Amino acid sequence: xxxxxxxxxxxxxxxxxxxxxxxxxxxxxxxxxxxxxxxxxxxxxxxxxxxxxxxxxxxxxxxxxxxxxxxxxxxxxxxxxxxxxxxxxxxxxxxxxxxxxxxxxxxxxxxxxxxxxxxxxxxxxxxxxxxxxxxxxxxxxxxxxxxxxxxxxxxxxxxxxxxxxxxxxxxxxxxxxxxxxxxxxxxxxxxxxxxxxxxxxxxxxxxxxxxxxxxxxxxxxxxxxxxxxxxxxxxxxxxxxxxxxxxxxxxxxxxxxxxxxxxxxxxxxxxxxxxxxxxxxxxxxxxxxxxxxxxxxxxxxxxxxxxxxxxxxxxxxxxxxxxxxxxxxxxxxxxxxxxxxxxxxxxxxxxxxxxxxxxxxxxxxxxxxxxxxxxxxxxxxxxxxx
Numbered sequence: 001x002x003x004x005x006x007x008x009x010x011x012x013x014x015x016x017x018x019x020x021x022x023x024x025x026x027x028x029x030x031x032x033x034x035x036x037x038x039x040x041x042x043x044x045x046x047x048x049x050x051x052x053x054x055x056x057x058x059x060x061x062x063x064x065x066x067x068x069x070x071x072x073x074x075x076x077x078x079x080x081x082x083x084x085x086x087x088x089x090x091x092x093x094x095x096x097x098x099x100x101x102x103x104x105x106x107x108x109x110x111x112x113x114x115x116x117x118x119x120x121x122x123x124x125x126x127x128x129x130x131x132x133x134x135x136x137x138x139x140x141x142x143x144x145x146x147x148x149x150x151x152x153x154x155x156x157x158x159x160x161x162x163x164x165x166x167x168x169x170x171x172x173x174x175x176x177x178x179x180x181x182x183x184x185x186x187x188x189x190x191x192x193x194x195x196x197x198x199x200x201x202x203x204x205x206x207x208x209x210x211x212x213x214x215x216x217x218x219x220x221x222x223x224x225x226x227x228x229x230x231x232x233x234x235x236x237x238x239x240x241x242x243x244x245x246x247x248x249x250x251x252x253x254x255x256x257x258x259x260x261x262x263x264x265x266x267x268x269x270x271x272x273x274x275x276x277x278x279x280x281x282x283x284x285x286x287x288x289x290x291x292x293x294x295x296x297x298x299x300x301x302x303x304x305x306x307x308x309x310x311x312x313x314x315x316x317x318x319x320x321x322x323x324x325x326x327x328x329x330x331x332x333x334x335x336x337x338x339x340x341x342x343x344x345x346x347x348x349x350x351x352x353x354x355x356x357x358x359x360x361x362x363x364x365x366x367x368x369x370x371x372x373x374x375x376x377x378x379x380x381x382x383x384x385x386x
Contacts, residue, residue, distance in 0.1 A: 014069075026044055027047060030044060042304075045309070086306040108299035108350060109373065114134065115371075146166075147234035149216060154187045177190070200224055211277075218288065220234075228383070231297070233298045237302050237310060240270055240303065281310070297353070298351070301349060319358065321353070332349055358380045360381075363378040
């Protein structure tokens with residue numbers, strides 16, 4: 001009897017190991033497929049870290065039970081090392097120190113339109129304090145170039161113009177913030193570039209299709225840094241448009257399965273539609289990047305994880321600063337509306353991607369909870385002149 005149970009449990013373990021291995025291998029390989037033809041590939045990209053954890057868990061069990069069976073798992077992990085390195089680079093003891101001479105420090109941050117993240121700043125006009133803390137965080141890192149998504153100058157109506165503060169208080173003499181035309185009136189909102197180095201030329205690039213009209217437009221700027229010209233792009237891809245009621249409906253699944261299932265189907269459709277949108281946007285944006293002869297830096301809120309189609313399309317032979325010098329999952333998104341999204345460690349959706357001619361010296365994330373995104377900061381070594 002005991003021997004039969006052992007055989008059955010061993011067989012089940014082999015089966016679950018095989019299923020995890022097949023799904024994990026697919027998640028590593030299929031992000032190159034066009035989401036318009038393979039929209040479900042995006043779900044496997046989101047699951048990749050957890051499938052990897054499943055492979056590791058099974059390997060540890062085999063190490064205890066029958067060590068020889070661990071070999072296929074080890075071979076699989078070796079063959080997919082490139083994907084593992086993008087999803088969870090492991091470098092014990094990685095720190096972030098002073099900038100070296102000749103380095104270019106770049107920062108990207110989705111500011112959530114200066115909307116207070118913590119409740120203590122949400123009442124009685126305390127959001128002005130939110131502006132101050134955000135600028136303190138920028139000053140703490142003192143980047144040479146800082147790119148923002150969801151930037152707005154609405155504070156100028158109350159005498160706290162963020163553009164003026166960045167220019168006069170923090171020393172960003174050069175900037176490009178044309179703003180999007182989502183709102184009527186004097187308030188500008190959108191992506192922005194601020195630089196301590198001279199901006200030679202800059203442009204706002206609008207998506208060519210109407211359904212992306214309400215997306216933040218892409219900016220690029222050619223910046224003269226220590227005698228070299230680099231092109232800096234700031235991008236913000238399509239949001240999933242999850243609403244508070246979507247999370248509330250999904251949260252009712254325990255008590256009301258019918259309502260919860262309706263919420264799950266709605267979220268599924270939104271995810272699938274956004275995967276397709278990201279595919280189209282990333283291909284178009286990649287053409288914009290390739291149109292310049294200058295070494296590029298992409299600062300983006302990709303709204304997607306490493307290993308996704310959009311990530312690999314924009315990376316396309318370039319370098320991910322966090323994958324090069326970071327460590328761990330590097331989560332950058334913290335949802336204020338969903339408990340489970342607020343604790344997921346794998347939501348690294350903000351990136352600094354660079355031309356392969358750049359060398360990443362060090363990288364870190366901001367720790368301040370002043371937005372639903374954490375800032376990403378990287379020190380880059382400029383390409384050597386030929």
